[in-house]
Amino acid sequence: MRPRRSLPVLAALAAGLLALTGCSSPTPPATGEITDRSAAGLDLGRGWEWTPQGAPLDLGVTHTQDSLDDHDPAESNARGEAILRDSAVWQNVHLMGFGTLSPEPAPGQYDWSTLDKRMELVARTGARTVLTACCAPDWMKGGVAGQTDWDRLEVAPLHRDFQAYADLVAQTVQRYPQIERVVVWNELKGFFDMTKNRWDHEGYTALYNAVYTAVKAVRPDVQVGGPYPVMISLPTDDPNASEILTGDWGAIDQRILDALGYWEAHKVGADFLAVDGGTAQRGGTISGRLDDAAAKFSDVTRYLRGTTTLPIWWTEFYSEVPEGMTGAADSQASAASTLASVAAFARSGTSVALLWGPQGSSLEYSALWTDATQPGGGRPTPLTQAWEWLVPRLAQGTVELGTAQDAPLIAFRAPDGSALVVNVSDETVPVDGQQPLAPYAIGIRNAPTA
Template identity: 40%
Template sequence: MGRHGWLSGVGRWRLTALLGVAAVAIALVVTLLNTLPGDGSPVGTTPDGDRVHGTPATPARTGPDVGWGFTHTQFSADAGSPEAVARVEERLTGTGPRTDTGTDTGTGAPLPQNQHIMGWGADNPEPAKGRYDFAALDRRIDFARATGATPVITLCCAPDWMKGGEPGTTDWSRAALETAPDPAHYDDFAALAATVARRYPDVRHFVVWNEFKGFWNDAEGRWDQEGYTELYNKVYNALKEVDETLMVGGPYLVMDSVDPRRTDLASTSLRGPWGALDRRVLDAFTYWNTHKAGADFVVVDGSSYTKDDELLPDEFTATDKFTAVGEWVRARTGDLPLWWAEYYVEPADGDDDRTGWSEPHRVAVQAAGLMAMAEGGAGSGFYWNPQNESGPDCAGCLWSPTDTPDGGRELPMGRLLSWFSAAFPPGTRYREVSVAEGDRADVRVLASDRTTLVVSTRDRPVTVRVDGERLRLDAYEVRRLTPTNRPTP
């Protein structure tokens, strides 16, 4: 997970472009070089001299829960046809039409947006110690600002020189990207994290690392929770030194599950019809939770299917795993808000693509997954957006590719995420919903005082009774009910 589109193809800004002329007085060049980072992008300075990129925006949310949004991957709407980019920006800010036909999709506050500091659309931020290249990251943060989003930064991955590579080089192979920094460079990575935090003062939420990448203890056949926690604590402390009000979370573990019949890996304490958690994951989480320097929120990720790509006992019931994991985590972390950094409900093929289901089927199961996470106590989650650079098809994407003027149009998954984010923001109080006994297998339902979301789990039309009201749903239909459009019994 978290691997789609890991290469970075973003070009660099040139110093000459900033100067605007080929010949400039040497004194002016020297002055500029003393105030520019390695990428040559413009910066301002705070009173204490910290570098700031751009004009800091006001995040939509400043508390430890940010709501339901998405993660930028290799291709996103920060580049492409200006018309298509503008179309996505309008949708994400809620200022454009809700659909291409002008009907309302329930878009409310801008969707929070997550971006990694290296990979998934961002270049190596520090190719050599003390030499920075933030051009690509700047553009992603600026895109979030332009759409009024709450930006989130995931502090992964590490420059090559922090993990045995040559300074000034970048190996974009998957194996290299997923290598953790050497322990001798944990302090350097923490310093990079602090530099990032100073550069973007309006970013208030930071996730430390991604999926324990590179943190595996081969000798003992388990996660290297000790190494990750040491890195986490150094980053946590470095960020708090920049600003003690910054919000930091981890451990971003993959909550892997296995067939419950396995006796070597299956947990005996966290299991259900969907499988059993890999006990090594729970051990790693427990170690981090016990030895962490602190946390403002807790982060996990995972899939509803097992490590062997089994959906037990079916794709909708398998999403109950998200609820069970959430309840287990919340029971051990008290009042800490729970985030899902990534969540998956459809097994991928060998190329990490998820194209086996129709879009209505995909959206229905994704809706069930979002419901299950909310029922497990989560207030924030990030959809890993598998955006394509070009082409007419984009399975599971939030918008059509932005390479042409006609691109950037909202797709069904984007509509669902907008609905869910607007209907169930952080702090939502959920209420019990009655479903007729014979109809319970046909629908999934989540409700607050103002919104009810109903999802058909069938590949055929069904008629059900929800809260005493009779509904006829098409195959895999996702329907949002509000007080103004509730049907008559």
């Protein structure tokens, strides 16, 4: 375990730090100019260990059920859109579900209305477009044509309708030239074989291959990837625990690694490998420092990079908070936990990480703006300004990742000397001559002036 106490070096740190959240000062506007309140420079040298960013990292978002929809209050949407413009290299939209209706409710009958609106939002806010090819119209999975039973959203299409689904995805990328990437399906939904107690990786790979082939036939410029499994953490003594991918955070479910291995061996082609997961073990919580829990993301990414040359995408990631802490869009702990995860992605060479649900909701995770379905919504959260600071810098691939050796702090440092610092613990960090850094505090320091 790392030492938990601070040294006088933190006086220099705080002297040059603009406290954004977790301290007594209010959070500045998300799009406001960051100003350093101190004339002193921020010394991040003595007492810190630094490593270069593993690869350029594109941060983005996945739109979910409610995300700046046109039936929401106009002022809330306008505030949210102002944040979104600075918050994503990529924006991800699902083909069906998570805010969009069935695009083909009956064979040959199309309804693109909700997908049109989501694509317009992405284009209007200046991001690049990802399509998650999930989920499937009911008639492709044994349901009634013309009807949608949303309780069966996560049912996979029948094997006989894999080609029909692939054809629908191909039509989608033709309709929306802005789509640059397609992720095939979501979390292997509907593909678990209860009789064999494992994933039906053969069935998923057959669907994947049909979609890949159909998309490349009409839009060879579109990059396609999968298989988008959940990298589930288990206790190391669980009978399904892997013996080869483990850490202080537990062990990955071996059945997921088997599914990845089958897909890798039998796919017709791929441009990137997509996964998702959270920092906690299944059904559990985390404890201690947030960066210790987030080390799972580094460990898994490095393992995957050792098995493939494909870029690694984390299409969802869930940064838990310790037991007793509240996780939500307005949670300081959630924001700090999310930043610890981003640091883990940046260290390990992740290519893309997508924040699930940028709009605040009932989910107990970070968001970038508050619930815009409400009249006062669309406002910044504790994560907003730090995320906006990171987006362009991580995309350039030149950020250094730092860890204080004598305090529970991590940092991101840009080439110009500006930095983002996060308290990754529930401890108040004492600082000589300054106010202490509150638990889970987040701060940005401007570049030093000559």
